[in-house]
Amino acid sequence: MASNETSQMLKGVLQGCLLILLDQSPSYGYAITQRLDDFGFTDVPKGTIYPLLMTMEKKGLLKSEFRESADGPKRKYYSPTTAGQTAKHKFLTEWQQLETNVTSIVNLEEHDHE
Amino acid sequence: MASNETSQMLKGVLQGCLLILLDQSPSYGYAITQRLDDFGFTDVPKGTIYPLLMTMEKKGLLKSEFRESADGPKRKYYSPTTAGQTAKHKFLTEWQQLETNVTSIVNLEEHDHE
DNA sequence: CACCTCTAGTTTGTTTTACCAACTAGAAGA
DNA sequence: TCTTCTAGTTGGTAAAACAAACTAGAGGTG
Structure with a gap:
């Protein structure tokens, strides 16, 4: 639980990241955490x-x-549906937009320290 | 209210952005929105x-x-306190961290389409 | 056998934060 | 007078991250 400072900023982002990772290869909760x-x-x-x-x-x-599983309880493997893939693409454009906007504001700050 | 899709991803980010903008120059709610x-x-x-x-x-x-104000009701000007400036710096490092992490996952996706 | 550890998942409730909706109000122009 | 733009406040809702407590299987050690 080291990164709970960024916890609020995670909101909405985690779901998009999971969609990308699970679209690469289906996986289960315990492994995804790792x-x-x-x-x-x-x-x-x-x-x-x-x-x-x-x-x-x-x-x-x-x-x-x-x-x-050979060495433990059963594993629940998740993979994106078609709707999930649509949501993934939507996330990609939304993230890019957010990143652009925040970067432009953060750059204001950095130019002060020149 | 056009950008309510990214509403969840805004969480936590907005506060940091306001700290940067208000540290540049104190302002009031109505103007900040613009x-x-x-x-x-x-x-x-x-x-x-x-x-x-x-x-x-x-x-x-x-x-x-x-x-x-010459042309309307009174305006409430906000500016960061010392604690606000500390929080601003904390936001800057946290945002950079988040950006790095998400970008590395998003890049997985982009490499698929080559 | 009893106990512990690692793996794996579920459920309940809490906190934070963006947002809507409804409200009050000043100034200016038609 | 009425509308519009400006400016701020308050109350309530919904989404999402997270803690905590719980159930369980498999393997190893005393």
């Missing part, structure tokens, strides 16, 4: 990831399937 | 901006002062 870690999202708690996955499935963005 | 528009945040509703400014003042991040 994979997010590789991308700098250190210790996204399971209290965040599991409910999000379930909500996204309810919304019709993801579909899921249980698969047996 | 200024945000220049940076691509089109039509951030006043139901967002006014309560946010008040909350930030309650938190001690902003201070305010009423000034007369």
Whole structure:
């Protein structure tokens, strides 16, 4: 739970990131948490990831399937539906827009320190 | 209210942006809404901006002062406190972190379309 | 066998924050 | 007088991240 400072800024972004990752390869909650870690999202708690996955499935963005595991309980693999892929593309353009806007404001700040 | 799609992703980001803008030059709610528009945040509703400014003042991040206006009601000018400037710097590093992380995931996606 | 650890998922409730809707009000022009 | 633009406040709602408590399987150690 190291990165709870950026917790508010995560909102909406996490869902988009999951859609991209799961579209690359279907995966399950426990593994996704570890994979997010590789991308700098250190210790996204399971209290965040599991409910999000379930909500996204309810919304019709993801579909899921249980698969047996050799060393532990069953794993619930998620992958994007067609609607999920549409949402993914929507996220990509929205993120780019947000990034552009915020960067232009942040640049104001940086030019002060020259 | 055109950009309510990105509404969730705005969370936490807006406060940081206001701190930067108000540190450049103190301003009041109505004008800030228009200024945000220049940076691509089109039509951030006043139901967002006014309560946010008040909350930030309650938190001690902003201070305010009423000034007369020649053509309308009084204007409440806001500017960052010392705590507000600290929060601004914190936002800058947190935003950079988030941007880096999301970009690395978004890049996965873009490499697929080569 | 009892206990612990790692893996894996669910559920309930809380907090933060953007936003809507309704309201008050001043100044200027038709 | 009425409308429009400017300017701010208040109350309530919805979405999303997160903590905490719970259930469980598999494997190892004392």
